[in-house]
Each structure stands twice: as C-alpha cells, then as structure tokens.
Amino acid sequence: MEWNPPFARWFVGGKLNASYICVDVHMRSWRRNKVALYWEGEPGDSRTLSYAELYREVNRYASILKKLGVGKGDRVALYLPMIPELPIFMLACARIGAPHTVVFSGFSTGALADRVNDVEAKIVVTADGGYRRGKILPLKKTVDEALKTVKSVEKVIVVKRTGAEVHMEEGRDLWLHDLLREAENYVRPEPVDSTDPLYILYTSGTTGKPKGIVHSTGGYLVFNHSMYQWVFNIKEDSVYWCTADVGWVTGHSSIVYAPLSHGASIVVYEGAPDYPAPDRWWSIIEKYRVTIFYTSPTAVRMFMRYGEQWIEKHDLSSLQVLGSVGEPINPEAWLWYFEKIGRGRCPIVDTWWQTETGGIMISPAPGVGLVPLKPGSVTYPLPGIDADVVDEEGRPCKPGVRGYLVIRRPWPGMLMTIYGNPERYKKTYWSRYPGLYFAGDYAMKDEEGYFWLLGRADEVLKIAGHRIGTAEIESAVVEHPAVVEAAVIGKPDPVKGETILVFAILKEGYEASPKLASEIKNHIRKVIGPVATPEAIYFVRSLPKTRSGKIMRRVIKAVALNTPIGDLSTLEDEASVEDVRKAYEEFRKAMEGK
Ligand code: WTA
Numbered sequence: 001m002e003w004n005p006p007f008a009r010w011f012v013g014g015k016l017n018a019s020y021i022c023v024d025v026h027m028r029s030w031r032r033n034k035v036a037l038y039w040e041g042e043p044g045d046s047r048t049l050s051y052a053e054l055y056r057e058v059n060r061y062a063s064i065l066k067k068l069g070v071g072k073g074d075r076v077a078l079y080l081p082m083i084p085e086l087p088i089f090m091l092a093c094a095r096i097g098a099p100h101t102v103v104f105s106g107f108s109t110g111a112l113a114d115r116v117n118d119v120e121a122k123i124v125v126t127a128d129g130g131y132r133r134g135k136i137l138p139l140k141k142t143v144d145e146a147l148k149t150v151k152s153v154e155k156v157i158v159v160k161r162t163g164a165e166v167h168m169e170e171g172r173d174l175w176l177h178d179l180l181r182e183a184e185n186y187v188r189p190e191p192v193d194s195t196d197p198l199y200i201l202y203t204s205g206t207t208g209k210p211k212g213i214v215h216s217t218g219g220y221l222v223f224n225h226s227m228y229q230w231v232f233n234i235k236e237d238s239v240y241w242c243t244a245d246v247g248w249v250t251g252h253s254s255i256v257y258a259p260l261s262h263g264a265s266i267v268v269y270e271g272a273p274d275y276p277a278p279d280r281w282w283s284i285i286e287k288y289r290v291t292i293f294y295t296s297p298t299a300v301r302m303f304m305r306y307g308e309q310w311i312e313k314h315d316l317s318s319l320q321v322l323g324s325v326g327e328p329i330n331p332e333a334w335l336w337y338f339e340k341i342g343r344g345r346c347p348i349v350d351t352w353w354q355t356e357t358g359g360i361m362i363s364p365a366p367g368v369g370l371v372p373l374k375p376g377s378v379t380y381p382l383p384g385i386d387a388d389v390v391d392e393e394g395r396p397c398k399p400g401v402r403g404y405l406v407i408r409r410p411w412p413g414m415l416m417t418i419y420g421n422p423e424r425y426k427k428t429y430w431s432r433y434p435g436l437y438f439a440g441d442y443a444m445k446d447e448e449g450y451f452w453l454l455g456r457a458d459e460v461l462k463i464a465g466h467r468i469g470t471a472e473i474e475s476a477v478v479e480h481p482a483v484v485e486a487a488v489i490g491k492p493d494p495v496k497g498e499t500i501l502v503f504a505i506l507k508e509g510y511e512a513s514p515k516l517a518s519e520i521k522n523h524i525r526k527v528i529g530p531v532a533t534p535e536a537i538y539f540v541r542s543l544p545k546t547r548s549g550k551i552m553r554r555v556i557k558a559v560a561l562n563t564p565i566g567d568l569s570t571l572e573d574e575a576s577v578e579d580v581r582k583a584y585e586e587f588r589k590a591m592e593g594k
Contacts, residue, residue, distance in 0.1 A: 001410060006430040006437075007417065008410035009195045010219030017189035018198055018217055019095035022260035023058055024189065026051040035265040038239070038288045039084045042131035042271025047084055051263070054088070060183035061085075061092035067182070068155050068174075070123055072097035072190055075200065077121035077153075079103045079112060079139060081130020082270045085159045085176070086246050087256045089125050090199075094217075097190035099197045101212070104247025105130060105139055106466075110476060110527035111210075113146035115202045118212055119419060120152040125176075129162035133272045140166040194218025198257075200419050201249055203355040204469030205428060206440075206459045212419030213249075213355050221261060223413030224359040228258035230382060231349050231360050232292050232321050233367035239318070241267035242294040243281070248466070249355040250325055254294055258359070273299055278306040282314040293341070294323035294351075296465035300333045300341075301495045311340055319343075321366060324350045326465030327497045328453045334375035352378040352453055354439065355467070356429070358413030361385050362451050377450045385411055387451065389443045394433040397445070404457055405443040406436040459553065461490040462497050466531045470553065473534070476527040477502055480520050482510040487543050489557040491535065500534040503543060503556055503580060512539035540583040542576040560584055 002009040026032060032052040039047040049057070070076060076093050078100055080086040086102070093100040101119045103112050116124060126143045129136035140158060144167060147153055156173045158166065168175075198217040202210040228234045240259040244250035246268075259266045267288050273281050281303075285293060303310070322342050324334070329350055338348055347370055351363035362378045362385065364370060371379050381387040386408040389397045397403035414437070418425040432438040442454035456462060459470040470488040477486035485505040490498035504520065506512060517537040524532050544555040547570060558565040559581045571577070 001412075003410060005435065006426055007422075008219075008414055009416075010216060010412045011194035011222070014194040014218050015191040016194060016218055016221070017095065017097075017191055018221060018257065019058055019062070019091040020189040021221060022091060022094075022257060023051065023055045026263045027055055031263045034263065036260065037084055037087070038265060038267045040267070040269045040284055040287075041083070042134070042269075042275060049084060054091075056185060057084075057088045058091040058095060059185055059187050060180060061088050062095040062187040063184035064157070064176075064179045064182075065092055065098065065123065066096055066187060067179075068123060068157075070096060070098050072192070073196075074098045074123075075101055075119045075121045077101045077103060077116045077119065077124045079105060079124060079126045079143060080159065081105050081127055081132075081137060081139065081161060082245060082268055083127065083130065083159065083161055084268065085125075085127070087260075087268070090246075090252075090256055091260075094198060095187060095189050097192045097196065099199050101200045101202065102247050102252065103202070104245055104529075104531075105137060106245070106247070106529045106531050108526055108529040109142050109145045111472075111529055112142060113149045114209055115212075116146065116150050116153065118202070118209070119200055122152060123155050123157060124153050125157045125159070127159040127161040128166045129164045131162065131271050133275050136162050136164050138164075144169070192217055195416070197416065199252065201252060201355055203249070204460055204467050204472055206469065207471050210469070210472065211421070211424065211428070214416045214419050215358050215413070216416050219412035219414070220358050221257060223411065224253045224258040225261045227360045227382060227413075228254075228262060230365040230367040231351060231363050232294070232323065234259065234262045234264055234292065236263070238262070238264040238292055239267060239288055239290045240264045240292045240294075241269075241285070241288070241290045242323075243269070243273070243299065244294075244296070244325070249353075249358070250294075253359050273302070274306070277310070278303065279310040279313055282311050282316065285316055285319065286314040289318040291318055291320045292323070293319055293321075294325065296326040297324055297329035297333055298327065298464040298496050300324070300329065300337045304333060304336050305495065308340055316341060316343065319346050322346045322348045324348060325353070327462045328455060329376060331375035338375070347373060350376075350378045352441075352451070356415045357411070358415065361407070361411070362387055374450055377446070377452050379450055381451070389445050389451070390433065390436070394436065399445055399447045399449075402442055402444050402454055404432075405439040405441040405451075405453070406433060407439065408436055410437075461488075461500065463490075463500060463531060464496040468500075468528070468532055472528060473500060473502070473524060473532050476524045476532070477504055477520060479527060480523045482506055482516060483520065485543060487551045487553055487556055488534075489553050489560060491560060500532065501560055502534045502537045503540050503583070504537060505541065505543065506539055536587065538580075538583050538587045540576075540580050542573060542579050544576040544580065545572050546570045547572045556580055
C-alpha cells in the first residue's frame, strides 16, 4: 500500500484485467463447462450460461464496444434490467479498460441524466424494457428523455428484452443484436494498472448531487475475492444468489466480481420478489439448489408478513449460508430468517459495508472460523479491518455507548476518490476526525466487543435498503413549480426500515390539496424514480432553520415522530416548530379521516 493520506493506492505497479480474472482463468480448467450464470426472467423464461459461453459473450461485447470507439479510460453507462447482458457488459468494459457506471434501472430521468453527465459517458447501454410485476419498465424512453440534457453520449446500444416498441434515433441508437452480427470472438484483455479504476458507482451523500465513487481494479478485486471466501465460505460447488440489483454496490461485488472470480455459479433474477406469488424466491432457491443466499432485512420482514405457508411448499435444504446487508436487521427478523429459511442449520452473516468500502468490512466469517452469533449484531471486523466506535471528540466509546463508526486504517477495497472531486472526498470521509475514515453510521460495541449498527448518523436515508439522500429528494421537490422550499425526513417503518416524509412550502397562489400532493409525488417518481416515492407530503408555512439558514431536519423529525426535540438554541424562528407540528397533525387527521 502507498498511503498518502487520505489517498491509498494498492499493489502499485501490478497489472491485471478484471475480466481475465473473472472469466479467462476458468477457461484453463474443467470450469469452462461449469454453469457461470443461471438467469431467471420474471415471466418465467430462463437462460443458462457456462463459463465458456460467458467468455465468448464477454469477448464479443468487448469487440462491439471497441468498434464503437470505446478505449481505455472511456466511461460507459449501463442502464439495464437484471438480464445477463448487464454482467456481460460490465465484464466487457473491464476487458477493454473502460470504467463502467451502472445506473439502477429503478432510477428515472433526472437521476440518470445527472449520473451520465457527471461521468461524461460516451456510450449508454439500455434495453427496450425489463419486466417488473408483470409490467414493462420503459427504460429506453427514460434514456431518450435523459439524453436531452447530456452532451457526451455518442451512441446508445439497445438490448431487445421485451419486444416493446421503442423509438430508435437515427445515427445514435443501435440494436445489440445487429452489432453482434459483426462481433469478434476474441478481444485481448487490456492490461490495466492495479490502481486504474474498474468502475464508478454513484451514491447519495449528505448534500448536493450524488457522488461518483471510484473503485480501483487490483485492491478492489483482492479485497472482494478474500472477503467472499471468508464471509460466505464460497467454494467450487457454491450456487450463489445475491438478490440485490446490480445497480447497487452489493450487486457489483456480490453478483459479478467476487463470485465469478471464485468460479462459482451465480443466480440472477429479473423481477419482483413476490411476483406472481410470494413464493417466487423460494421456488428459485429450490430450482437452482442455491447454497448461499444473500438478501436485505427489508425482504426478510416482507416475507415474514406473508407467512410461512409460502416457504413450506419448497425444499430449501440446499442452503448453507444466509447473508443480510443494507440496513440493520432487527433480532426478530434475524431469528425468523435463521429458523424459517435456514431451518436452524445455516449461519447468518450480517455484513456491514458501504458503496465506499467496496466490500464487506464487519461480519461473521464462517469461512475462517465462526464466532457465536448474536441476532442483530454484525459481530467483529474482518481480518485487516481496524474499525472502532468513537464519540464527538473522536475518543473510543465505552461498551454500550452509542458513537460514530470509524475505520482507522485503509483497506484494499477502499474507494480511491470521488470522481472529479478529490476535495469532496477529503471533506466527506476524512475531515470529521483527521486520520480516521468516517462512515456516517451510528454504532455501539458491547462488553464483548461485538459491533451493533444503529442506523445512519447523517442525512442519508435507507428505504428498503436503498440509499437515497434527503438533498436529492428535496431538490426534486423544489423543481416542482408549486414548491418554494422543502425538507425531507425518514420515518421508521416496520418493513422498509424507513419511509420518506416531505415537508413543503408552497409558492404564493398555490393551494394545498391532496391532488397537489399526489402531483408532487408523481414528479418525484419521474425525476428520481419509484424508490424515492414519499409516504406523505405535508404543506407548511415555514420550516425550522438555523440562523445561518440551514434546515433543521432533526427538529422536523422529532416533531413528526413525537420524540424529544432537543437543543433549539440555534433555531431562528420558534414559531416554525409549532407550524410544522400543526401542519403535520392536521394532515394526519385528514388522512386518517379518509
Ligand atoms: C447501511 C450497501 C446495518 C449502513 C452495502 C451503511 C448496514 C449503508 C448494513 C451503506 C448492516 C449496510 N447493518 N447497516 N449489515 N449494511 N448498512 O452504500 O448505514 O448502499 O452506511 O452499501 O447501509 O449503503 P450502500
């Protein structure tokens, strides 16, 4: 490691290629005939790719990108549903040294445009749609809309998935199947430096626009390869299913790079978890004999509500290890997961990590030695990870005392920087406590040193495990012509972890009404996507602010959740607190009355 605080560079001088490591190496053994990917479409169609087939496809896709002028260092944006083409394109980009930016297909126009613009992508890859709950996601239409505000994109590659009619722009849009006719079967993998970026993935922060998290190639791969061995005990015969979308970091590491670098078989499912019935997932586990299953607490809680009859119909005896990620898992959900899904046989690895950490940091590790588990605790940091919990001043907290989670030493999967904004990187992660990586999470250690994660300590929300910044939602709300100002808070939710509440001040001449509230909701869906749909919108005359004009979300939250408001000494206008309280109560009554 070369450590120029706060910038770390790993395996400097080393050369490698991620697609070579995930695909080519398996060509030299019997694994070439092994299943790399079991894919299941929502309507029930399926596809199986052996490693040899994956190799062929990755090469052919890489040749297409090359012919379109994509070279080392050029960025390619992938806005695709959960179809095999998504991991294939990621590996094809890696093959030619072009960092990819995957944009979650649940994001909409504004979110897509922001990301493509920031990364200045040359190519966007999308599809004529993807299936979700029996409906077709109009991805191509969203791309057409988003690209109106983007200059960098030269070509759009379109995958035919649904057969839905789409507009193809002359000279810009190209069908993948047309391009494949001219594709070559071999493209030499481009040797890249260990410190060359493998990908840029956007995530939400406390303020402003999403940040492009830059991951290296060497450090990222070494870290993930090791962690999946230690945490999941991944083996030759593992059938690994991570239910996350590839559009989030969990999908990058846990669907594509780590399991494929191990030559495991992965499962990818396109659609909604409970479609057409609440046993869809359990039927997939049975069908492919899944051995390692990795999902979110939100999903576990949702299935708890559906009841056990959906699980009992299926043979889940292939399962060996269960994983949880994305948000704290409550002990009740943990025990249910352990007993009903794992039938009391499978350890649960509750894995704490972030887009920024690249891979798992704190988790039980059955692959190296299992410590006694405690439902709701992520147990101990993994080997090499120097994590701690500190107070406001940066001093280690006593057992049982809540503080902030920090990491004391760099690790190979650590983000390299924020794309195009090293200052923001320094400020966000390394300025709160000089010399310590600030994760932005509350945590606690118990008497035995077990770590307990207690939720975000900043303005980031976790909605069903999806990470969304309050600032992003607020900026979408104020884009609506009726709104002058808005504040967004997260409200605890028994299934999704959190839901979104919006407090908005209307412009002169606009009347608060349920119709306007639903119009604003639709606007948010259109700009960011369905993940950001608020549970409710409250109209207020003012918002509590500090004297320097910053909205005090914690005050709004305390009012809405009816918890102690705390210190108000920096508040500018006391009346605003009452105003929020009144608006909130009135609306709640109005809604309950319906
Ligand atoms: C939260 C997801 C509790 C946490 C991999 C973190 C968790 C944020 C856990 C990162 C866990 C993730 N227990 N909280 N096991 N795993 N988190 O970037 O707040 O989408 O900071 O990465 O998710 O979310 P991100």
